Every structure is written in C-alpha cells, then in structure tokens.
Amino acid sequence: MSIALLYERSENDENGIKLTAQQLGIDLTFIPFRKIALSISKDGFSAKTKGKDYTQTFHDTKVVLNRAQSKNRRLQASYLMEMLGKKTLNTSQSEFICYSKLRTLLHLFKEGLPIPKTVFVPCDSTDTLKNGKEIHNEKDIADLFEAEIPLKEGIVIKADAGTHGKMIMLSKNREELEASIKETKSSIINPIGVVAQELVQKWFYDLRIIVSQERGKEPVCYHTAMARAGFKDFRTNTFLGNLVFHAKLPLSIQDLAVKCGKTLGKGSDAWIFALDAMVNVGENKNADDTYLKGELDTAAQAWVPVQKVKQDETRLTNFPTWTGKLEAAFKTYKSTDAYGNVTDIIEESIRKNVDALVFHESNSCPEFWENTRLATGLNVAIPLLRGAQSLIDH
Amino acid sequence: MITPVHSNLQEAKVMNKAKCPDCDAELDVPADTEKGEIVSCPGCGLELEVKAIKCGCVDLQELTIEGEDWGE
Ligand SMILES: Nc1ncnc2c1ncn2[C@@H]1O[C@H](COP(=O)(O)OP(=O)(O)OP(=O)(O)O)[C@@H](O)[C@H]1O
Ligand SMILES: [Mg+2]
Ligand SMILES: [Zn+2]
Numbered sequence: 001m002s003i004a005l006l007y008e009r010s011e012n013d014e015n016g017i018k019l020t021a022q023q024l025g026i027d028l029t030f031i032p033f034r035k036i037a038l039s040i041s042k043d044g045f046s047a048k049t050k051g052k053d054y055t056q057t058f059h060d061t062k063v064v065l066n067r068a069q070s071k072n073r074r075l076q077a078s079y080l081m082e083m084l085g086k087k088t089l090n091t092s093q094s095e096f097i098c099y100s101k102l103r104t105l106l107h108l109f110k111e112g113l114p115i116p117k118t119v120f121v122p123c124d125s126t127d128t129l130k131n132g133k134e135i136h137n138e139k140d141i142a143d144l145f146e147a148e149i150p151l152k153e154g155i156v157i158k159a160d161a162g163t164h165g166k167m168i169m170l171s172k173n174r175e176e177l178e179a180s181i182k183e184t185k186s187s188i189i190n191p192i193g194v195v196a197q198e199l200v201q202k203w204f205y206d207l208r209i210i211v212s213q214e215r216g217k218e219p220v221c222y223h224t225a226m227a228r229a230g231f232k233d234f235r236t237n238t239f240l241g242n243l244v245f246h247a248k249l250p251l252s253i254q255d256l257a258v259k260c261g262k263t264l265g266k267g268s269d270a271w272i273f274a275l276d277a278m279v280n281v282g283e284n285k286n287a288d289d290t291y292l293k294g295e296l297d298t299a300a301q302a303w304v305p306v307q308k309v310k311q312d313e314t315r316l317t318n319f320p321t322w323t324g325k326l327e328a329a330f331k332t333y334k335s336t337d338a339y340g341n342v343t344d345i346i347e348e349s350i351r352k353n354v355d356a357l358v359f360h361e362s363n364s365c366p367e368f369w370e371n372t373r374l375a376t377g378l379n380v381a382i383p384l385l386r387g388a389q390s391l392i393d394h
Numbered sequence: 395m396i397t398p399v400h401s402n403l404q405e406a407k408v409m410n411k412a413k414c415p416d417c418d419a420e421l422d423v424p425a426d427t428e429k430g431e432i433v434s435c436p437g438c439g440l441e442l443e444v445k446a447i448k449c450g451c452v453d454l455q456e457l458t459i460e461g462e463d464w465g466e
Pocket of ligand 1: 162168206235276360
C-alpha cells in the first residue's frame, strides 16, 4: 500500500515533493492525470495510457497526494480517488471549499473567524436572451454592491475561482465599478455571479500562512509566514513583481489560523492549507512610505539574481542542481540590509495590528518550492508527506 | 517473379529512440521529426518538445503550459 503523487505536469513543486520523499525515505508512486483513460464498467475499474496500464498502481495506492494543477481536474481527481476507496490529501470536500473564494469565506464566517466584508450577487453581469439579445445587469449589481460597501473606500471585484490575481479588480468610482462587473462574465474561473469585497487597507503586504494536520496529532500553524510585499499594484501576487519576505507570527494569529484549518479540513484526519491573509493596517503604520519604498527598491535589486535562477532552464534538466543554485541566490537576497529592514517593518506592523487580520482565501494545493520554502524555512513537502504517511500508518 | 525484400518499405518509418524526462518511458520518435515538433509520451501522456536531434538521439523537453483554471 503506497502513497501516490497524482499530477498533470511535474513542475517545481512536484519535483520538490519527489526530491523530499527521496530524502525522507518515503516511497512514492506516480499517477499522471492527463492522457489516461479512467474507465468504469461492470468489469470494474481500469486506468490506461496509450502505452502503460496503471490499473495495478491505482489498486496499490492507499493515499493520494493530489497535485493536479487545474482546479477542476483536481476536484475531479480527489472525488474519483475517494470513490475508489483512497484517502486524499486534501479531500474533495476541502477542494470543493477552497475552489471558491466565496465558499471558503462562508466557512470562516460561520466559525466567526475574521474575513473582509464580502458581498455575493448570484446573477451574471450579462444575460443572453433566446433571440441573441443581451440584457446588461451591471448597473443593478453595482447598486447592490454600493448599498453594502462604500465605493469611495474602494470595492474589489473578484473572479470566485480565479488565481494569480487574475480578474481581481479595484474600483474607486462608479465607472470603474461597472466596468469591473462587466469583466466578470461567466467563465471557468467565475462560473456564476459576482463577488465583491471591501478594500482592506493592507498598506503594502499580505501574508501566506501554512497550517496542517497529521492524523492522530494536533493541527499546527507554522510559526513563520511568507509576506508578499510591494507598492506596484494593490494585488501583492508575486508574479506581478512583488517581493517575498518572512514574518514571524504572533501566537494569537497562529491560533486563528489553526481554527481556519480545522474548519476547512473538517471531516478529514489529515490536511494542509496555505491561508492568505491581510492586515487592515489603515493609518496605523510604523514606517515612512518614502523610506519603505527606498528599501523595497534596494531589495528588488537583490532579488534580480533570484529571478534569473528561476528562469534558468536547468530546472528542467537537473532539478537538484538548480534547487541548490536557487537556495544560494535566495540566501544572498535574505542577507541584505534592505531585506532585514523590510522584514522588521512587516513583523512590527503585524504585532501592532494583531487584531486587524482577515483571512481572504485558502489554497489547497499550494505552490511552495520557489518562494514559501525559501522565505519561511518550511519545506511544505514535509508536512504534506507526513500527513500522507499518517493516513497509511493508522 | 521477383518479390521485393521490403514490400512495405514505404510504410515502415524509421524511428529514433528517446526517453521521457518525466516518467523515463522509452519513446519512438519518427526520424523525420523536426526540431520544435511536439510529441506525446505514451507512458504518462506528457507533451514534449523536440529540442535537438543528433545522430539518432532525440532530446526532449517538457512544455510549459498553463490552463485558465490552474491555481493553488
Ligand atoms: N479585499 C481586498 N482588499 C485589498 N487587497 C485585496 C483584496 N482582495 C485581494 N487583494 C489583493 O489582491 C491579491 C489577489 O487576490 P486573491 O488572493 O483574492 O486572489 P488570487 O491571488 O487571484 O488567488 P490565488 O491566491 O489563489 O492565486 C491579494 O493577494 C491581495 O494582495
Ligand atoms: Mg491570493
Ligand atoms: Zn512520460
């Protein structure tokens, strides 16, 4: 009985999980979840690619680490595997919740956990009539949002299942608001309706907090979060050119994060989530913006060599060597004064605004090899693999 | 009557051997495949780009693709 890594493509995180498993002496089998025929009939289940029969691999699998990159494929994969009697990390229930920002927030809301004010309107921005004519609902939807969130303070429109900052739009006036609502037309990352959120005055950073549980143990929050920081865009996603730092978390925040994890992982013995959170700093700032921008610019220069290594194609040909290069570049980046100064500012800001933290989403299949691992010191593959092992041992 | 030795010479394709960088499966890549072409691994289904062909040796590399709903 074994642990299978289910994946679509072996990207850095999947290669990182493989490498970590080797180092920990954990045997993994591999299930490619792409060009494979998964068949059910009166004769039972089979799984075959054009050149290989994976049926036995499926039979021998007890726990599935679900790393399918597409949210929809991931959901289907966990459901299928559970129906075949496998344990999944994470479960289809957790995948179903995390798939949608609204569903995630509903679960946190129900537990009384802090979230940004969020408004959902089920109707789409545009309806198409049978004769092909279109009805536009943007104005009505904008009215509904404006009645709930003061527009002058900013309204964020979000694709409910979007990722990487896609379709996350800030509006500060009526024209922008209607245009943003119009943008959210029904799609694979926003199947129905429109989600709006109050603009959290998060100054220049947000946080990624890792929580996990192994079967038979208490859930844990890793003591250090990754902060994504920059003034470039109100979205702090790293792919938009923001920088990453680490930030020690006060115990009260760790406790809240564990509660989030318990809620999202309810009903399963092992789980792992990367929670995204913002601190509503408002005007309670502990550094001058001009000074801070200077430090961020300096840190950005130290970040360039890290970016260079990331783009290096040796990651495809020699992953362990590439990883070594990345670690070295990151170490140099972290040793700069600017990095230290920004980290100090973020940590102090969190301490000063400890009660102003809100959780805005949860990631069930987090990326970690390139940033989270090196910024925080936590190789997420370890709790992931330990979680899987705990499901086998019991 | 003379029977041609290789009656199916027209159809028989010459193949080069290659290895999938992901699952290590052996691939038969037609010899007339050109650099930049995309082949699919029969073992894991991964789409691979032909990077180089040198004396019967084919270098394959994973393609970087990203779907609309790919996310954490
Ligand atoms: N209500 C908000 N107020 C202020 N900033 C926000 C708000 N919502 C999102 N942001 C900013 O935009 C970024 C992207 O938003 P969000 O995390 O909701 O979606 P996403 O990044 O596309 O999803 P994923 O993290 O799964 O890739 C956040 O990291 C944050 O910096
Ligand atoms: Mg996010
Ligand atoms: Zn393969």
